Amino acid sequence: MRRLGGQAIGYTAVAAASLVLATAAGWLVPQIDNYAYDWMLRRHAPVRAKPESILLAVDERSLSEMGGMRGLRSALAQGLERVADAGPAVVAIDIILADEGDRSGDEALEAALKRIPRLVLACDLVEGGRRWEDPLARFRQYAAAVGHVHGDPGPLDGVSRIVPLAKAAGRERRWALALEAFRLSRGAPFILESPGDLAIGTLRVPARAEESRAMRIRYVPPDPADGSSPFPRVSLAELRREPALAARFRGKVVFVGMTAQSEMRDRMLTPFGEGSYMPGIEIIANIFETLAGGEFLVPAGNLMVLLVCLVLAGAAVSAFAFRTGWQAYALAAVVLVSAHVFPYLLFQRNIVFPYVAPVLAAWLAAVGAGAFQFVTVRRQLRAAETEKMRYQQAMHFVTHEMRTPLTAIQGSSELMSRYNLTDEKRKQIAGMIHSESKRLARMIETFLNVERLSAGEMQLKTDVFEVRSLVESCVERVEPLAERKRIRLRTLPLADAAIAGDRELMEYAVYNLLTNAVKYSPADTEVTVSAESDGNWLRIPVRDQGIGMDQQEVKKVFQKFYRTERAVASGEKGTGIGLSIVEQIVTHHGGRIEVTSAPGKGSCFTLVLPARVREPETPVQSRDRKGAVG
Numbered sequence: 001m002r003r004l005g006g007q008a009i010g011y012t013a014v015a016a017a018s019l020v021l022a023t024a025a026g027w028l029v030p031q032i033d034n035y036a037y038d039w040m041l042r043r044h045a046p047v048r049a050k051p052e053s054i055l056l057a058v059d060e061r062s063l064s065e066m067g068g069m070r071g072l073r074s075a076l077a078q079g080l081e082r083v084a085d086a087g088p089a090v091v092a093i094d095i096i097l098a099d100e101g102d103r104s105g106d107e108a109l110e111a112a113l114k115r116i117p118r119l120v121l122a123c124d125l126v127e128g129g130r131r132w133e134d135p136l137a138r139f140r141q142y143a144a145a146v147g148h149v150h151g152d153p154g155p156l157d158g159v160s161r162i163v164p165l166a167k168a169a170g171r172e173r174r175w176a177l178a179l180e181a182f183r184l185s186r187g188a189p190f191i192l193e194s195p196g197d198l199a200i201g202t203l204r205v206p207a208r209a210e211e212s213r214a215m216r217i218r219y220v221p222p223d224p225a226d227g228s229s230p231f232p233r234v235s236l237a238e239l240r241r242e243p244a245l246a247a248r249f250r251g252k253v254v255f256v257g258m259t260a261q262s263e264m265r266d267r268m269l270t271p272f273g274e275g276s277y278m279p280g281i282e283i284i285a286n287i288f289e290t291l292a293g294g295e296f297l298v299p300a301g302n303l304m305v306l307l308v309c310l311v312l313a314g315a316a317v318s319a320f321a322f323r324t325g326w327q328a329y330a331l332a333a334v335v336l337v338s339a340h341v342f343p344y345l346l347f348q349r350n351i352v353f354p355y356v357a358p359v360l361a362a363w364l365a366a367v368g369a370g371a372f373q374f375v376t377v378r379r380q381l382r383a384a385e386t387e388k389m390r391y392q393q394a395m396h397f398v399t400h401e402m403r404t405p406l407t408a409i410q411g412s413s414e415l416m417s418r419y420n421l422t423d424e425k426r427k428q429i430a431g432m433i434h435s436e437s438k439r440l441a442r443m444i445e446t447f448l449n450v451e452r453l454s455a456g457e458m459q460l461k462t463d464v465f466e467v468r469s470l471v472e473s474c475v476e477r478v479e480p481l482a483e484r485k486r487i488r489l490r491t492l493p494l495a496d497a498a499i500a501g502d503r504e505l506m507e508y509a510v511y512n513l514l515t516n517a518v519k520y521s522p523a524d525t526e527v528t529v530s531a532e533s534d535g536n537w538l539r540i541p542v543r544d545q546g547i548g549m550d551q552q553e554v555k556k557v558f559q560k561f562y563r564t565e566r567a568v569a570s571g572e573k574g575t576g577i578g579l580s581i582v583e584q585i586v587t588h589h590g591g592r593i594e595v596t597s598a599p600g601k602g603s604c605f606t607l608v609l610p611a612r613v614r615e616p617e618t619p620v621q622s623r624d625r626k627g628a629v630g
């Protein structure tokens with residue numbers, strides 16, 4: 001349960017971190033979103049009939065034929081006369097006519113403009129955007145509207161994606177030239193405003209007031225055959241030479257402006273790629289066509305973006321939280337593909353959705369959750385292995401340690417059943433069976449208790465008992481063994497102190513040290529035990545004059561099933577498990593065990609335990625040690 005909770009937190013953290021990083025990245029590196037936008041814009045152009053607009057271009061050749069910019073107004077006047085003859089729907093002129101030119105040119109131009117019924121003239125922002133520079137009054141009087149010709153190129157790459165349909169200088173606001181041309185072409189008397197959109201006749205343009213009525217330009221793709229401009233165009237020079245060309249302007253919205261290469265000032269980059277500079281007049285025609293097409297690209301709201309990223313990150317994380325192996329990978333792959341495709345699908349529905357945030361959210365979440373799963377699976381595997389090892393060791397313990405008393409019991413009971421024994425002998429054997437089976441039971445109990453303590457399944461008992469009685473009862477039990485080996489077992493002064501804990505387990509510990517001391521000592525030596533207390537710590541040293549150990553061996557004696565060569569050679573039976581249990585018991589009692597030893601000289605094993613005052617007050621906390629490997 002606890003592990004599951006931990007994992008849930010882990011996976012949630014991965015999802016949250018991915019979400020935060022992805023949205024931050026989307027915000028910090030908008031350029032990638034721009035690239036994705038441009039790509040989608042190029043791929044997905046709405047299918048439309050032929051453009052309504054036509055360009056009357058002042059190209060390089062027109063310029064040279066009319067003798068440079070000075071001859072512009074007369075040449076323009078001549079061209080416009082021909083256009084007026086043809087009967088255009090609207091004429092919008094993207095040339096600033098704010099200054100006086102030469103007299104004859106201005107007069108001719110004025111006369112030409114007078115003949116155009118739906119005329120839009122351009123105005124320019126000057127003085128750092130504080131004032132509008134309008135056409136001269138003599139020209140303006142014939143204009144049905146004056147419109148601005150300002151773009152809003154992207155601040156990072158200078159690409160024109162958006163046009164502010166409204167622009168203000170001080171309090172004076174102007175609509176875009178293309179918007180005015182569109183309004184006139186639809187015969188709409190005015191533009192109706194609401195905070196969220198603009199209405200021109202029946203058309204609604206989603207352009208918000210607080211964003212300067214920004215509108216995304218839906219560029220008409222270039223001719224697929226040769227990449228040339230999709231708009232029909234006639235240059236001033238051509239028109240002059242071939243007046244019949246004027247027929248092409250009939251009923252069309254005519255945009256008049258410079259296309260000459262030398263007029264670089266008026267060119268801007270478009271989403272159609274590197275170096276795709278487009279004359280301002282053509283961008284204006286594109287704005288007009290966007291309005292005429294009526295399919296507007298609207299950016300997705302921030303909340304929606306956040307929600308989609310959340311769903312994607314959540315889905316990617318869930319794939320790994322609830323599935324493993326190929327299923328998890330397959331699900332994550334589905335989420336990743338969705339994240340990549342989703343912005344495109346929305347784009348087809350005219351919604352502009354960022355690309356970086358969802359894609360990054362999905363990737364980070366998938367990779368993060370995958371890594372997290374890998375780590376947790378590995379950890380679980382390790383835990384399972386430890387568990388298996390514990391189980392194996394328990395089996396070892398049962399087979400090794402219990403065989404001795406079991407063999408004794410089996411042998412004795414067989415003796416009793418097979419032979420006619422004297423009553424006295426029978427009693428003696430029965431007594432032996434009884435004590436061996438009790439020993440066996442106690443051993444199993446001890447082993448199980450230590451295991452339970454280590455697994456955290458059991459609280460340590462907190463009985464308070466005298467050290468003296470503990471040591472004395474152990475000595476009493478070891479005495480016969482010592483006598484048999486002619487070893488002197490001496491009890492040195494025992495401190496008047498108490499221990500809090502499990503008496504049975506502590507007895508096992510002291511008894512084990514004493515039997516080891518006797519087992520690993522030759523005859524005619526001495527084993528001593530004492531108990532010293534300094535008020536805080538209680539020390540119970542068990543010292544012998546036996547075979548001893550070197551430093552390497554001392555380090556290993558607490559490992560399960562470890563026995564020194566010397567011990568094996570001594571012929572004493574053993575399993576190498578007792579000390580590992582002793583160590584665990586002592587640790588659970590908040591103490592430790594110290595060993596000093598020298599080969600051939602003897603050893604001293606000292607139990608160091610926290611001393612207790614007489615009243616049973618603070619219970620000893622069991623130390624929650626995972627794994628029984630000592």
Ligand code: ADP
Pocket residue numbers: 512516517520544546547548549557562563564565566567568573574575576577578579580603
């Ligand atoms: P066992 O006595 O059953 O082998 P233990 O875990 O009690 O298992 O002891 C592990 C090993 O530590 C012994 O086999 C022995 O090599 C070494 N050892 C323990 N006590 C002593 C001692 N008093 N003197 C020398 N060696 C000892």
